[in-house]
Amino acid sequence: MGERLGIGINAYSNVLPVTYFFREQRLESKVSFVEAVPAELNRLLAEGSIDLGPVSAFTYAEHAGKYETLNGLSVSAKGPVGSIFLFSKRPLARLDGARIALTNTSATSINLLKIILEKFEGFQPTYEMMSPRISTMLEQADAALLIGDHAIHAKWNEPAPYIYDLGQLWYNHTGMWMTFALWCVRKNAIETKRSALQEVHAEFLRAKQQGTEQIGEIIDFVLRKHGGTERFWRQYFLGLGHDFGLEQKQGLEYYFQCAQELGLISHATEVEVWGQAPKVKLT
Numbered sequence: 001m002g003e004r005l006g007i008g009i010n011a012y013s014n015v016l017p018v019t020y021f022f023r024e025q026r027l028e029s030k031v032s033f034v035e036a037v038p039a040e041l042n043r044l045l046a047e048g049s050i051d052l053g054p055v056s057a058f059t060y061a062e063h064a065g066k067y068e069t070l071n072g073l074s075v076s077a078k079g080p081v082g083s084i085f086l087f088s089k090r091p092l093a094r095l096d097g098a099r100i101a102l103t104n105t106s107a108t109s110i111n112l113l114k115i116i117l118e119k120f121e122g123f124q125p126t127y128e129m130m131s132p133r134i135s136t137m138l139e140q141a142d143a144a145l146l147i148g149d150h151a152i153h154a155k156w157n158e159p160a161p162y163i164y165d166l167g168q169l170w171y172n173h174t175g176m177w178m179t180f181a182l183w184c185v186r187k188n189a190i191e192t193k194r195s196a197l198q199e200v201h202a203e204f205l206r207a208k209q210q211g212t213e214q215i216g217e218i219i220d221f222v223l224r225k226h227g228g229t230e231r232f233w234r235q236y237f238l239g240l241g242h243d244f245g246l247e248q249k250q251g252l253e254y255y256f257q258c259a260q261e262l263g264l265i266s267h268a269t270e271v272e273v274w275g276q277a278p279k280v281k282l283t
């Protein structure tokens with residue numbers, strides 16, 4: 001990455017309440033942008049092609065020690081998330097030994113599914129990574145995991161006999177928040193591009209505040225892009241949390257602990273948070 005701060009943009013709608021009102025023109029000379037699905041952003045961040053972005057929370061643990069995460073920003077849910085679904089031909093209780101197709105766009109949710117099926121249910125399924133096309137996935141497997149807008153469209157257009165929301169399943173077992181994405185920043189960029197990073201962090205927090213206040217405009221945008229109903233999108237955005245405070249951190253660190261128990265990550269991980277906490281707006 002050159003002098004500019006390279007920022008990844010998550011192609012899915014779940015980040016829009018944070019990103020939609022981000023004023024790129026104001027920072028034009030200091031930043032550059034790349035848009036991709038989460039798994040691709042994870043890779044770009046790991047190789048240093050970008051400095052910062054809303055990547056899979058799981059990848060924070062994979063690269064522990066190399067990243068910090070921007071204070072007050074995440075994609076989280078306490079209960080149903082509304083866009084991370086297991087589409088299944090059989091009820092969940094009958095998935096022991098099943099073949100599961102996993103979207104190749106995710107890291108957090110595929111490992112969350114492994115935690116749910118293997119640790120919580122005690123099952124031993126087999127997995128195959130696939131492109132996020134529900135019909136092909138279900139031709140080849142008993143159940144399929146999709147995330148983001150792919151999951152939303154699949155639920156509208158190709159409903160499976162059983163559909164499970166992973167945020168809900170996690171909540172049923174733990175009573176905790178689940179954090180799917182974090183705004184991770186490479187530690188070397190914190191050192192070399194600190195002032196641009198401070199401005200970008202402040203602008204994301206400002207944009208998030210505006211997103212909360214003017215959610216109607218974001219809903220109009222996704223309606224034009226994806227269809228659906230205004231009621232659907234309003235519910236969807238209401239069900240997502242975009243803060244990252246103590247409760248979200250506790251939930252995520254418990255997820256990392258579960259992932260370590262299953263050997264999905266090799267070490268215990270505590271989340272290091274960078275930057276000032278968002279100012280609470282007094283009304």
Ligand SMILES: C=C(O[C@@H]1C=C(C(=O)O)C=C[C@H]1O)C(=O)O
Binds near residue numbers: 081105147148
């Ligand atoms: C809520 C979501 O959160 C996301 C899930 C991710 C993952 O599973 O790795 C990564 C980033 C977010 O886009 C979603 O994609 O539906």
